[in-house]
Amino acid sequence: MNDNEFLRACDALIGAPHVLRGADQAHDMAPYLSDWRKRYTGRALAVLRPADAQQTAAIVKLCAEHDIAMVPQGGNTGLAGGATPDVSGRQVVISLRRLDRIRQVDAANHTLTAEAGCLLANVQQAAQNAGRLFPLSLAAEGSCTLGGNLSTNAGGTAVLRYGNARELCLGLEVVMPDGALWDGLRGLRKDNTGYDLRDLFIGAEGTLGLITAATVKLFPRPAARMTAMAAVRTPAAALALLNLAQEVAGPLLTGFELISDFCLQLVSHHFPAQRYPFAQPHAQAVLLELSDNESETHARQLFERLMETAFARGIVEDAVVAQNLQQSQALWHLRESIPLAQAEAGLNIKHDIAVPVSRVADFIDATDPIVQRIAPGARMVTFGHLGDGNLHYNVMAPEGVDAHTFLRQFQAPVTRAVFDSVHAHHGTISAEHGLGQLKRDEAAHYKSPVEVALMRRLKIAFDPNGVMNPGKVLPD
Amino acid sequence: MNDNEFLRACDALIGAPHVLRGADQAHDMAPYLSDWRKRYTGRALAVLRPADAQQTAAIVKLCAEHDIAMVPQGGNTGLAGGATPDVSGRQVVISLRRLDRIRQVDAANHTLTAEAGCLLANVQQAAQNAGRLFPLSLAAEGSCTLGGNLSTNAGGTAVLRYGNARELCLGLEVVMPDGALWDGLRGLRKDNTGYDLRDLFIGAEGTLGLITAATVKLFPRPAARMTAMAAVRTPAAALALLNLAQEVAGPLLTGFELISDFCLQLVSHHFPAQRYPFAQPHAQAVLLELSDNESETHARQLFERLMETAFARGIVEDAVVAQNLQQSQALWHLRESIPLAQAEAGLNIKHDIAVPVSRVADFIDATDPIVQRIAPGARMVTFGHLGDGNLHYNVMAPEGVDAHTFLRQFQAPVTRAVFDSVHAHHGTISAEHGLGQLKRDEAAHYKSPVEVALMRRLKIAFDPNGVMNPGKVLPD
Numbered sequence: 001m002n003d004n005e006f007l008r009a010c011d012a013l014i015g016a017p018h019v020l021r022g023a024d025q026a027h028d029m030a031p032y033l034s035d036w037r038k039r040y041t042g043r044a045l046a047v048l049r050p051a052d053a054q055q056t057a058a059i060v061k062l063c064a065e066h067d068i069a070m071v072p073q074g075g076n077t078g079l080a081g082g083a084t085p086d087v088s089g090r091q092v093v094i095s096l097r098r099l100d101r102i103r104q105v106d107a108a109n110h111t112l113t114a115e116a117g118c119l120l121a122n123v124q125q126a127a128q129n130a131g132r133l134f135p136l137s138l139a140a141e142g143s144c145t146l147g148g149n150l151s152t153n154a155g156g157t158a159v160l161r162y163g164n165a166r167e168l169c170l171g172l173e174v175v176m177p178d179g180a181l182w183d184g185l186r187g188l189r190k191d192n193t194g195y196d197l198r199d200l201f202i203g204a205e206g207t208l209g210l211i212t213a214a215t216v217k218l219f220p221r222p223a224a225r226m227t228a229m230a231a232v233r234t235p236a237a238a239l240a241l242l243n244l245a246q247e248v249a250g251p252l253l254t255g256f257e258l259i260s261d262f263c264l265q266l267v268s269h270h271f272p273a274q275r276y277p278f279a280q281p282h283a284q285a286v287l288l289e290l291s292d293n294e295s296e297t298h299a300r301q302l303f304e305r306l307m308e309t310a311f312a313r314g315i316v317e318d319a320v321v322a323q324n325l326q327q328s329q330a331l332w333h334l335r336e337s338i339p340l341a342q343a344e345a346g347l348n349i350k351h352d353i354a355v356p357v358s359r360v361a362d363f364i365d366a367t368d369p370i371v372q373r374i375a376p377g378a379r380m381v382t383f384g385h386l387g388d389g390n391l392h393y394n395v396m397a398p399e400g401v402d403a404h405t406f407l408r409q410f411q412a413p414v415t416r417a418v419f420d421s422v423h424a425h426h427g428t429i430s431a432e433h434g435l436g437q438l439k440r441d442e443a444a445h446y447k448s449p450v451e452v453a454l455m456r457r458l459k460i461a462f463d464p465n466g467v468m469n470p471g472k473v474l475p476d
Numbered sequence: 477m478n479d480n481e482f483l484r485a486c487d488a489l490i491g492a493p494h495v496l497r498g499a500d501q502a503h504d505m506a507p508y509l510s511d512w513r514k515r516y517t518g519r520a521l522a523v524l525r526p527a528d529a530q531q532t533a534a535i536v537k538l539c540a541e542h543d544i545a546m547v548p549q550g551g552n553t554g555l556a557g558g559a560t561p562d563v564s565g566r567q568v569v570i571s572l573r574r575l576d577r578i579r580q581v582d583a584a585n586h587t588l589t590a591e592a593g594c595l596l597a598n599v600q601q602a603a604q605n606a607g608r609l610f611p612l613s614l615a616a617e618g619s620c621t622l623g624g625n626l627s628t629n630a631g632g633t634a635v636l637r638y639g640n641a642r643e644l645c646l647g648l649e650v651v652m653p654d655g656a657l658w659d660g661l662r663g664l665r666k667d668n669t670g671y672d673l674r675d676l677f678i679g680a681e682g683t684l685g686l687i688t689a690a691t692v693k694l695f696p697r698p699a700a701r702m703t704a705m706a707a708v709r710t711p712a713a714a715l716a717l718l719n720l721a722q723e724v725a726g727p728l729l730t731g732f733e734l735i736s737d738f739c740l741q742l743v744s745h746h747f748p749a750q751r752y753p754f755a756q757p758h759a760q761a762v763l764l765e766l767s768d769n770e771s772e773t774h775a776r777q778l779f780e781r782l783m784e785t786a787f788a789r790g791i792v793e794d795a796v797v798a799q800n801l802q803q804s805q806a807l808w809h810l811r812e813s814i815p816l817a818q819a820e821a822g823l824n825i826k827h828d829i830a831v832p833v834s835r836v837a838d839f840i841d842a843t844d845p846i847v848q849r850i851a852p853g854a855r856m857v858t859f860g861h862l863g864d865g866n867l868h869y870n871v872m873a874p875e876g877v878d879a880h881t882f883l884r885q886f887q888a889p890v891t892r893a894v895f896d897s898v899h900a901h902h903g904t905i906s907a908e909h910g911l912g913q914l915k916r917d918e919a920a921h922y923k924s925p926v927e928v929a930l931m932r933r934l935k936i937a938f939d940p941n942g943v944m945n946p947g948k949v950l951p952d
Contacts, residue, residue: 108719108834109865153668161727164666167643182926187832189864190640190907192629192679193919194949195931199675203668220723243584247696250769251637251727293726294778302770356663358584388665389585431666443669450658454938455671461937462930473670 006066007046013058018049018098032093035084036077040437042085044071047093053115053173053181053212056094060210061179063092069467070094070177072206074117074148077140079352080436082152082205082472096147099212102126110218111170111187116147116211123216132218135162139336147211153203155432157332160387161254161291162219164432166202171215174201177208177463187215200458205434206469208462222291224299225254227328230310231282231318235361238286238386240315242357245288248306252299255289256387257335258360263383267337270344274334277320286386287335289328338383342394346403348381349395349411351418355427357389364391367421371395374417375410390431393418419446435473444475482542483522489534494525494574508569511560512553516913518561520547523569529591529649529657529688532570536686537655539568545943546570546653548682550592550624553616555828556912558628558681558948572623575688578602586694587646587663592623592687599692608694611638615812623687629679631908633808636863637730637767638695640908642678647691650677653684653944663691676934681910682945684938698767700775701730703804706786707758707794711837714762714862716791718833721764724782728775731765732863733811734836739859743813746820750810753796762862763811765804814859818870822879824857825871825887827894831903833865840867843897847871850893851886866907869894895922911949920951 001009010019020029034041045068050056063070069091073083085091099115102122106112107130114123120141127134136149138156148154150172154165162168171186174197184198201209232238238258245253261283268276277285292299303321310316322328342348355363364382371378377398384391395414397406419429423446435443444452452474459466459474470476477485486495496505510517521544526532539546545567549559561567575591578599582588583606590599596617603610612625614632624630626648630641638644647662650673660674677685708714714734721729737759744752753761768775779797786792798804818824831839840858847854853874860867871890873882895905899922911919920928928950935942935950946952 106832106834108715109832110722111832155666155668159665163643166672167639176926176930180926180929182930183924184927186902186904188830188902188904188907189833190631190635190830190861190866191904192631192908192910193904193906193915193923194911194927195680195684195934196642196675196678197927197930199672202672204671208671220726222726239584246586248769250696250698252769293724293728354664354666356582356585356587357665358582385666390666426662426664428662428664428667428669430669431664432668434668435670439669447669448659450652450656451660451670451673453656454652454658454673457937458671458934461933 001066003045006068009062010046010048010059013062014048014050014055018051020047021045032073032076032095033085035081037079040081040084042087043089044085044091044093045089047095049095049098051098053099053175056099056210056212057175057179057181059094060175060177064178064465064467067465067467068092069470071469072096072151072210074145074151075119075140075143077144078148078152078436079433080438082434082436084437086471094210096145096212103213105130106187107132109187111215112218113185113213113215114146115213116145118146120144120146120149127218131221133221134216134218136165136168146214150202150211150214151204151206152434155385155388155390157255157257157385159385160256161251166199168217169198169202169214170217172198172201172211173213174209174211177468185213185215203434205436205473207459207473209468220293222293224296225289225291225328226299226303227287227289227322227331228303228307229277229320229331230286230288230316231278232284232286232316235284235364237315238284239357239361241286241310242387244310244315245306248309249290249302252290252292252302253387254291255287257287258384258386259285259287259335259338260380260382261285262379263338263381264334266341266345266381267334270341271337274337277331277334278318282317287331338381342381342396345396347407348397348403349407349414351393351415352431352433353393353418353422353427353429354388354390354431355422355425357387359425360386360389360391363421363425363427367393367418370417370421371414374413378410437472440473441475477542479521482544485538486522486524486535489538490524490526490531494527496523497521508549508552508571509561511557513555516557516560518563519565520561520567520569521565523571525571525574527574529575529651532575532686532688533651533655533657535570536651536653540654540941540943543941543943544568545946547945548572548627548686550621550627551595551616551619553620554624554628554912555909556914558910558912560913562947570686572621572688579689581606582663583608585663587691588694589661589689589691590622591689592621594622596620596622596625603694607697609697610692610694612641612644622690626678626687626690627680627682628910631861631864631866633731633861635861636732637727642675644693645674645678645690646693648674648677648687649689650685650687653939661689661691679910681912681949683935683949685944696769698769700772701765701767701804702775702779703763703765703798703807704779704783705753705796705807706762706764706792707754708760708762708792711760711840713791714760715833715837717762717786718863720786720791721782724785725766725778728766728768728778729764729863730767731763733763734860734862735761735763735811735814736856736858737761738855739814739857740810742817742821742857743810746817747813750813753807753810754794758793763807814857818857818872821872823883824873824879825883825890827869827891828907828909829869829894829898829903829905830864830866830907831898831901833863835901836862836865836867839897839901839903843894846893846897847890850889854886913948916949917951
């Protein structure tokens with residue numbers, strides 16, 4: 001079967017309008033061939049847009065039979081190039097965006113079943129319509145898809161209370177690399193009947209199979225939320241505040257973000273409408289949020305008790321408490337503007353790392369001087385989900401130095417030193433963004449040979465011909 | 477290498493006193509060769525008791541090289557025969573009980589690392605000594621081990637709030653079937669660097685590798701707990717109370733057990749010291765518990781609000797609220813006495829099933845009449861973790877009928893009908909006890925061929941020679 005015959009067979013399976021190919025359709029294909037940060041651009045024999053799980057299974061079977069490598073793609077908002085084809089032009093992109101139905105909401109079971117191509121925001125909305133909460137929340141929620149969230153085990157801002165995508169998923173429907181459809185869509189809280197297939201596909205970035213639908217956990221909607229920004233002296237003080245907040249608020253503590261003063265200054269500088277939140281500068285800020293199932297009054301009392309204790313113990317220097325939803329959103333907007341302010345300030349060396357929560361301050365104290373020795377004057381843009389031990393530990397050119405020149409000279413040695421320090425602190429070089437193409441080789445570098453060998457055995461067991469998203473997660 | 481040479485090689489690796497074998501040591505070996513309910517009894521070439529992970533790896537490597545099948549064993553409290561050798565006398569039991577050290581407690585990271593042979597109660601105690609809670613709790617906690625809990629993905633009475641063993645585990649150390657040691661002992665809340673090996677070993681009942689240590693999550697210790705027994709008319713009313721409790725108490729709701737009136741009567745009958753909790757009989761009872769991080773006062777207020785609303789809506793007919801720890805323990809003791817009272821009453825047909833929480837009442841309403849048609853007059857002993865959709869749906873001989881005769885006649889058809897109904901309600905035939913030998917074939921019967929094939933591929937990928945706990949989980 002030559003390329004034309006293959007493409008006509010695709011037409012027959014999913015309809016010609018959903019098989020994008022050739023120079024005529026280059027414009028329509030383009031958005032599927034680059035990641036959104038434009039770090040990776042590939043080519044493709046075709047972009048295939050099946051309508052449902054059955055069409056997806058049929059098209060995967062066809063590709064497998066003709067040894068055509070497939071690149072599954074959701075909202076294409078990934079940060080590691082996991083959904084971009086290679087430059088050979090021999091791969092196909094399978095876009096899941098047309099699989100966008102909410103199949104079932106079972107409010108009494110606190111579950112929802114949705115197709116992989118549903119936008120995260122639509123899943124959140126479907127839960128809300130049923131009087132429930134789907135707590136996964138991240139900046140790209142208006143354009144990322146549930147399938148992509150699960151394939152990359154997405155994190156976001158409420159992991160501390162609700163867990164990451166893995167912990168929110170009860171069941172999956174997956175098309176295997178040979179086109180077999182596995183129906184694992186279970187809405188069960190307990191099921192001990194054999195190997196945990198579900199968690200193998202979550203975070204596998206489409207290299208073991210192609211997620212077409214998922215059953216996820218819902219939660220009661222909280223009655224109130226309290227947001228505050230607290231000023232502290234050091235990351236160690238932020239950790240002390242975290243521990244106190246966990247003691248006082250237990251499972252109600254929903255978010256706990258660390259933001260260095262330089263991050264806030266960067267936001268104020270590039271977005272002057274966003275005011276620096278404190279009367280005077282403080283070295284570190286913490287954005288913390290409780291969500292309460294009881295009442296606004298109870299949430300406020302709990303919060304006041306927490307902050308009083310923190311002041312009394314000298315942990316906190318100042319605090320701004322949101323008095324309403326608008327003020328709460330303004331505080332979160334500050335936090336979410338950091339990556340945008342960074343982008344305004346020019347390219348920088350990004351790291352999405354995690355260490356044990358107890359070691360975050362040690363990690364920063366040990367690593368900052370190492371970075372300074374390699375790249376004197378580099379500016380540290382340190383922020384992230386402290387409650388999860390997850391830092392976006394980014395490094396910016398010194399004042400007045402050209403960003404491109406800085407990256408060319410320092411990206412490799414700085415990243416090596418940061419990752420070595422992460423490794424020494426028993427951490428991970430990819431906390432929530434996955435590996436894709438970007439960190440594939442680095443991950444293999446830091447993993448033990450035993451672990452890499454086990455991963456390879458899994459890949460071979462499920463995809464012996466290497467047709468499902470080859471070149472991602474594992475080195476070829 | 478003949479048997480004697482093999483055993484001497486074992487002696488050299490772990491010391492002769494820890495290699496039990498032969499007629500001389502039959503008495504010492506016996507406890508390792510039967511499960512505690514004495515449903516399965518096997519034989520063994522030897523019982524090997526390594527002292528640490530390195531010795532375990534060495535002994536596994538030796539067995540693998542000589543194609544000797546291994547049966548890992550923890551506290552030997554399993555309910556499905558997963559830790560009992562076959563009758564050939566060619567297998568060895570590897571007891572992990574000497575791997576009993578708490579390696580590390582990191583209170584600020586809310587983690588603890590312990591070896592597989594640690595008793596669950598000792599892990600709980602180590603957490604408590606550090607001012608933290610390890611919430612996994614089940615009847616066998618004084619004799620079961622952490623490794624066994626993870627290998628069977630144990631559930632227990634606090635799954636509703638804290639999750640099952642899987643959700644409590646962050647990292648593992650595992651000896652692979654060829655003797656390679658995988659160090660996956662990570663104390664990280666986020667780590668997206670490839671395939672989720674950890675969850676593959678959890679619930680695999682020692683068929684993919686042998687867990688030697690684990691890093692588990694700890695939690696702040698609650699300040700107070702509230703326990704009550706509420707009388708309701710039907711399982712549907714119990715579900716309405718569950719929904720209300722989840723709305724009012726959110727994540728503070730820790731336990732929610734359904735107990736039919738017949739179960740309480742059975743306990744009162746066989747253990748007269750345990751009084752029936754209500755002034756008059758009610759068809760169903762619910763044991764519910766909140767654990768509160770704030771205060772006794774707050775817990776009581778929340779609880780009173782919940783019960784007032786439940787009475788006002790006509791969901792609850794009566795309620796007994798524990799006024800102190802002793803009364804709380806007495807209510808739990810009632811619940812925990814059900815299996816003991818059943819044992820006093822004679823053998824019965826046991827099922828550990830789960831369905832979506834929303835379908836529990838439908839399941840009972842649909843299945844009770846089916847059982848009655850097959851075995852008229854059979855008495856239903858229905859209780860379990862309603863919050864997880866998990867019922868111990870047990871069937872007892874009619875009044876005056878010999879239990880053995882009843883089982884001989886009805887066990888097979890009743891279990892088939894119950895499992896068929898579970899399957900029709902999108903449930904599972906093993907919610908928290910695993911498969912072992914007991915439900916291995918039944919699970920394969922209800923799973924799709926695609927799923928069984930995927931499980932088999934995993935087994936072959938990790939244990940190509942089938943030396944690690946063969947005959948468990950998957951049919952040979």
